[in-house]
Every structure is written in structure tokens, then in C-alpha cells.
Amino acid sequence: MNLSAVEEEARREIGVRLFTVLAWLPGRRVLHRAHTSHPDQYPIGGEKSVEIAADWLDRCINRQQPFFGPDAESVRQVFADHALIAELGCGSVINVPVIGADGATLGTLALLDAEHAYGPAQVERAVELAALAAPALAELVQRLDDNQEDS
Numbered sequence: 476m477n478l479s480a481v482e483e484e485a486r487r488e489i490g491v492r493l494f495t496v497l498a499w500l501p502g503r504r505v506l507h508r509a510h511t512s513h514p515d516q517y518p519i520g521g522e523k524s525v526e527i528a529a530d531w532l533d534r535c536i537n538r539q540q541p542f543f544g545p546d547a548e549s550v551r552q553v554f555a556d557h558a559l560i561a562e563l564g565c566g567s568v569i570n571v572p573v574i575g576a577d578g579a580t581l582g583t584l585a586l587l588d589a590e591h592a593y594g595p596a597q598v599e600r601a602v603e604l605a606a607l608a609a610p611a612l613a614e615l616v617q618r619l620d621d622n623q624e625d626s
Contacts, residue, residue, distance in 0.1 A: 566590030
């Protein structure tokens, strides 16, 4: 399933105002934007060095556990771009790791919607959707790694 199809499933089954997929590139310790519902604000190919809260990185990337922020305050505490997130009408976030067949973290799905739009059932479904994104994200991570080696 391609990442656009995963986004459509997320819209249909969970609801999103903002949806992004970030590829984790451990050799460079960056998150590379692989897919986005808002390319003007969050362009494909954009990268974030790990300026994200260390707790978030440890939780989603290292321990492979979802992060759930039910309200705007939890978004503000974790994301440097919280003002833009709020401008887009988002105040609730679910981040789930995308795990490859080898057990390594390939990246994350980020689903954002209005404050208090999500609960435990939506987090659980997002975890299931992350598994559907794994093959497409694995292919992208491999291409990015290959390009890095070529440069």
C-alpha cells in the first residue's frame, strides 16, 4: 500500500486534518518527510534534525511506542512547530512508529486533528495503519540510504 492510500485509510477510519509520514535516517539522526497532506506548510523532503523532545524520540523511535497528545498543551510541549500546528486547527496528535520486517524503526506516522479528537481507540487503529505503511517506507528509506552512500 502506498503512503497516499494509508493517508486515505487514516482519513476514513480515524480522521485527520494533518497527516505526515517521516522516515527515520539513523545514520544522520534526522527525520525526512516522505509524505504530507499539507505540502505548502510541510514540504516533501524536508528534514528535521532531532530537535524534537528527547522523550518523544526515545518513545517513538527507540522504544517503538505510540505518542498520544490529546490537547494543545501536549502538542506545545513536544513540537517546535506547535504554532503552525495550531494555525491548521490541530490540537491533538498521534505519532506511531512504522516498524520494518527486520524489527527496525523505519519512521513514524503523524495524525493530527482538533483538540480532544482522538482517544485510545484511534491510537490503536493508527498502530495498525502504520504496519500498512511499512513496505512503502522501507523502500523509500533504502533509496535515501543508497543516495547518501552515492554522495
